[in-house]
Amino acid sequence: xxxMPALSLWPNLAVFALIAVIIAVVGTRLTAVADNLxxxxxxxxxxxxxxxLGAATSLPGIVVSVTAGWRGEAELAMSNALGGIAxxxxxxxxxxVVYRRANLEHAAASTANLAQSALLIILLSLLLVAxxxxxxxxxxxHPATIVLFAGYAFGLRVVxxxxxxxxxxPRNTEETRxxxxxxxxxxxxxxPLWGRFVGxxxxxxxxxxxxxxxxxxxxxxxxxxxxxxxxxxTSVVTSLPELVTSIAAVRRGALQLAVGGIIGGNAFDCLFAxxxxxxxxxxxxxxxxxxSTLLWIALSVLMTGVLLLGLxxxxxxxLGNVGFESASIAGLYVLGVALSLFF
Numbered sequence: 001x002x003x004m005p006a007l008s009l010w011p012n013l014a015v016f017a018l019i020a021v022i023i024a025v026v027g028t029r030l031t032a033v034a035d036n037l038x039x040x041x042x043x044x045x046x047x048x049x050x051x052x053l054g055a056a057t058s059l060p061g062i063v064v065s066v067t068a069g070w071r072g073e074a075e076l077a078m079s080n081a082l083g084g085i086a087x088x089x090x091x092x093x094x095x096x097v098v099y100r101r102a103n104l105e106h107a108a109a110s111t112a113n114l115a116q117s118a119l120l121i122i123l124l125s126l127l128l129v130a131x132x133x134x135x136x137x138x139x140x141x142h143p144a145t146i147v148l149f150a151g152y153a154f155g156l157r158v159v160x161x162x163x164x165x166x167x168x169x170p171r172n173t174e175e176t177r178x179x180x181x182x183x184x185x186x187x188x189x190x191x192p193l194w195g196r197f198v199g200x201x202x203x204x205x206x207x208x209x210x211x212x213x214x215x216x217x218x219x220x221x222x223x224x225x226x227x228x229x230x231x232x233x234t235s236v237v238t239s240l241p242e243l244v245t246s247i248a249a250v251r252r253g254a255l256q257l258a259v260g261g262i263i264g265g266n267a268f269d270c271l272f273a274x275x276x277x278x279x280x281x282x283x284x285x286x287x288x289x290x291x292s293t294l295l296w297i298a299l300s301v302l303m304t305g306v307l308l309l310g311l312x313x314x315x316x317x318x319l320g321n322v323g324f325e326s327a328s329i330a331g332l333y334v335l336g337v338a339l340s341l342f343f
Contacts, residue, residue: 009221016214019207020237026203027057027241031248033197035257040190048257054264056201057241058084062272063205069276074288077280081272082296083235085124088269089303090333091243092262093326099250103323105307106314108255109170112163116263117308119155121301123148123270128297130286142284145274152271170314204241259311266304292340299336303329 030053038048061084068077096104130144138146242265249258277285310325317323 009218012214012218012221015210016218016237019210019214020240022207023060023204023237023240024244026200026207027244028248030056030197030200030204030241031245031252031254031257033193033200034245034261035249035252035254037193037197038254038257040193048260052197053245053257053261054266055268056197056204057245057261058265058268058272059201059205060207060237060241061235061239061269062275065272065276066279069279069285070281072280072282074276074280074282074285075290075293077276078273078285078289078293079296080235081269081276082127082293082300084239084272085120085266085269085300086296086303086333086336087236088239088242088262088266089300089307089329091239091246092259092307093322093329094243095246095250095258095262096326097322098247099255103310103315103317103326104250104255104259105310105323105325106173106316108259109172109311109314110163110256110260111169112159113256113259113263114308114311115155115159115162116260116267117304117311119152119159120263120267120270120304121308122155123151123267124297124301124304126151127270127273127286128294128301130284131289131294133286135284135287137284140278140281140283142277142286144286145277148270148274152267155267173316263307266300295339296336299332303332306332 034048034053034056037052061080065077065081068074068080092104099107101107126144126148130142133142133144136143242262245261246258249255249261273285280288282288306325306328310323315323315325
């Protein structure tokens with residue numbers, strides 16, 4: 001069942017563009033609310049960005065992946081999830097370009113973001129191993145999905161411990177931007193903040209549901225395969241909240257929120273694959289995907305590894321005031337798109 005009647009190519013493109021605008025506007029408003037919640041709850045920008053903002057901005061993508069999985073469209077479900085991880089990592093490079101004072105990874109030093117990056121690599125590696133395991137399922141669910149959700153939950157505890165117990169801390173420099181609570185935000189009523197956040201997140205989820213039908217039709221009308229639609233269309237549009245919130249956070253000076261939102265959103269996006277496996281009723285979804293999708297898992301591991309190296313090295317400024325990791329991430333993403341479309 002679809003939400004709207006079949007449309008020709010240009011009306012579909014118009015609807016697609018409209019959804020993109022809605023997602024971008026709502027994502028912008030989420031940033032301010034998340035920043036205030038970080039101050040009001042005392043959890044800090046990195047943790048709120050990794051858990052709350054990352055999950056909320058990922059709602060359109062998870063709706064697309066789960067709906068596609070339920071429809072039996074394994075390639076679209078998985079490529080949307082994993083393409084989103086790659087493009088969101090690219091968006092962090094864009095935020096680095098926007099922040100002109102120094103390399104963003106240098107200024108947003110955080111133990112939580114380092115731990116979150118390591119968790120992301122582990123989750124991605126699990127997704128890369130799953131297709132080569134036996135195609136056994138329990139009530140239609142592959143064991144890798146259970147491990148994926150359990151690993152994510154345990155990883156969040158590790159991330160929280162890394163931020164609060166601080167077994168080691170990054171060295172502060174004149175460009176380091178510490179996470180300092182705003183007095184005005186700390187005095188705001190908590191219940192209305194949560195209400196606004198949940199309401200905006202719900203709008204993102206509905207937009208993602210509508211996007212599924214539009215993207216599927218665009219794929220058939222343009223001759224693009226499900227993998228290309230997932231990588232080039234749905235993953236980019238459903239990831240727009242991450243781009244918008246990261247740039248908005250940088251402009252607010254909430255640098256750890258910007259980095260944490262991207263990395264945390266990527267880790268949450270790994271759960272898309274698990275959720276799609278639960279919805280997919282034809283066996284293990286991990287064994288129903290092509291090599292193109294596995295390529296994006298491998299590229300996402302590589303891009304995250306480069307990002308982690310940049311977070312550890314903390315280069316103050318690179319060529320054009322852009323860090324080496326941002327340039328490398330952009331190059332890897334372009335390579336992935338070229339390989340998916342032309343080879």
